[in-house]
Amino acid sequence: MAYFRIKDAADKVGVPPHVLRFWESQFPHMKPSKTSRGQRQYSSEDVENFLKIKHLLYTEGYSIPGAKKVLKEQKSSLKSDHAVELEVVREMVDSLRELRDFVKSI
Secondary structure (H helix, E strand, O other), rough: OEEOHHHHHHHHHHOOOOHHHHHHHHHHOOEEEEEEOOOOEEEEHHHHHHHHHHHHHHOOOHHHHHHHHHHHOOOHHHHHHHHHHHHHHHHHHHHHHHHHHHHOOO
């Protein structure tokens, strides 16, 4: 996995480094790893999350609290989507087991 220093991550997002530091303070889930020297290391996923935040704030016109709410709703929506997908897979596995048992009985 690639990691970026704050300047490189800021360049990819298109904002100054201090903006990333501010967003970290406002969005609790944005906690980059740090080196032994205390330098921030941003993953590709971190950069993608910052791009989402930037889009919500700069393009969609959300306030910080509004962007937090949207991200929280998206996260819970993803969780419920995964729960539905998991249930469908379980039903398919049950159906396949029933089919296997039927074939064995023939």
